[in-house]
Amino acid sequence: GAVVSQHPSRVICKSGTSVKIECRSLDFQATTMFWYRQFPKQSLMLMATSNEGSKATYEQGVEKDKFLINHASLTLSTLTVTSAHPEDSSFYICSAREGGALTGELFFGEGSRLTVL
Amino acid sequence: GENVEQHPSTLSVQEGDSAVIKCTYSDSASNYFPWYKQELGKRPQLIIDIRSNVGEKKDQRIAVTLNKTAKHFSLHITETQPEDSAVYFCAASHKAAGNKLTFGGGTRVLVKP
Numbered sequence: 687g688a689v690v691s692q693h694p695s696r697v698i699c700k701s702g703t704s705v706k707i708e709c710r711s712l713d714f715q716a717t718t719m720f721w722y723r724q725f726p727k728q729s730l731m732l733m734a735t736s737n738e739g740s741k742a743t744y745e746q747g748v749e750k751d752k753f754l755i756n757h758a759s760l761t762l763s764t765l766t767v768t769s770a771h772p773e774d775s776s777f778y779i780c781s782a783r784e785g786g787a788l789t790g791e792l793f794f795g796e797g798s799r800l801t802v803l
Numbered sequence: 804g805e806n807v808e809q810h811p812s813t814l815s816v817q818e819g820d821s822a823v824i825k826c827t828y829s830d831s832a833s834n835y836f837p838w839y840k841q842e843l844g845k846r847p848q849l850i851i852d853i854r855s856n857v858g859e860k861k862d863q864r865i866a867v868t869l870n871k872t873a874k875h876f877s878l879h880i881t882e883t884q885p886e887d888s889a890v891y892f893c894a895a896s897h898k899a900a901g902n903k904l905t906f907g908g909g910t911r912v913l914v915k916p
Contacts, residue, residue, distance in 0.1 A: 720903065729892060730847070730906045779846065783902075791837070792904060794846040 688714045688784040692795030699770055700803055707765045707798045709736075709780030715760035716782035720792070721753075724777040736763040736780075770802040805830040807895050809907025816883050817915055824910045826893035827875040833895040836869060836876050837904070841890045850891075851878070883914045 689712040699705050709719055717738045722730040734755050735743040742755035752774075754766040763782075767774050779797040806829040816822050828836075837852035853860045853867045853876065860867050864883075869876040880887055890911050894904040 727909075727911075729908045732903055732905070735903060791849045791852070794848075796846050797844075 688712075688782075688793045690716075690780065690782050690793045690795040692780055692798050694798055695796055696799045696801075698801045698803065701771050702769055704766055704768045705770055705800060707767075707778055707780075707800075709763045709765070709782075709795050711761045711782050711793075714782075714784045716763075716784075717760060719757060719763040719780055719782045721755065721763075721765050722779045722781065724779060724797075726777075730779065733765075733778075738763075767800065770800070772802045775800055775802045805833060805895055805897075805905040807893060807905050807907040809893050809910055811910060812908060813911045813913070815913045815915060818883060818885060820883055822878075822880040822883050822887070822912055822914075824878045824891055824893070824912075825875060826877070826895075826907045827873075828895040828905075829874070830895070830897065831871075831874065832897045834898070835896045835902070836867070837894050838865075838867060838878050839892045839894065839906075841892065841909075843889075847892060880912075883912075885914050885916050888912055888914045 691710045693708045719736040721733045724730050733748045736755045736757040738757045744750045757763040777797050777799050780795045781792045809826045834855035839847035840850045841847040851865050851867050853869050864881045866879040890909045892909050893907040896902050896904045
């Protein structure tokens with residue numbers, strides 16, 4: 687199957703700093719990627735849909751100025767958590783469909799565990 | 804928007820027994836229903852999916868059933884093995900919503916040897 691890679695897998699930062707997480711589709715092009723957030727022992731909550739070459743679409747309740755998404759190429763989307771605070775600590779996972787398909791299997795990255803001190 | 808409810812939240816079964824997880828969805832337009840397995844600290848992996856034009860699908864020990872009228876779908880795992888222990892998520896999506904997946908709350912399955 688298609689491969690989606692995330693980096694870094696773990697990051698610890700001080701409160702007030704910004705953190706960037708990368709999501710890459712390694713062997714396919716993805717015009718659309720999705721960013722999810724997962725709290726311990728909870729489900730995946732969709733944060734935003736990242737669209738190549740255009741603005742991301744954010745889910746209700748997600749602050750777009752807090753979680754900056756850039757999808758500059760067909761294989762890379764980035765999520766920047768700005769001015770991070772302890773409550774932003776979470777597991778962030780990106781996903782994409784192969785070939786920009788509108789339906790079908792969604793492939794997930796390994797996830798990035800953010801800890802804000 | 805879509806709302807997916809999943810039950811039970813935890814499930815403990817004896818090795819060799821069957822496990823059943825049930826999900827309901829709210830949006831009748833949803834037409835794609837995947838099931839993902841997530842092991843601790845790892846990414847979710849698709850194990851089976853079903854589309855609304857099919858009522859049942861089976862892949863070895865795993866099967867999924869869909870009742871469009873009642874808006875619920877279920878995952879059945881037969882002859883469970885310890886390696887089936889994980890968290891399972893159901894999800895639903897449809898084209899009008901940009902094919903975004905809405906996930907259920909998850910079921911933590913423990914298969915006891």
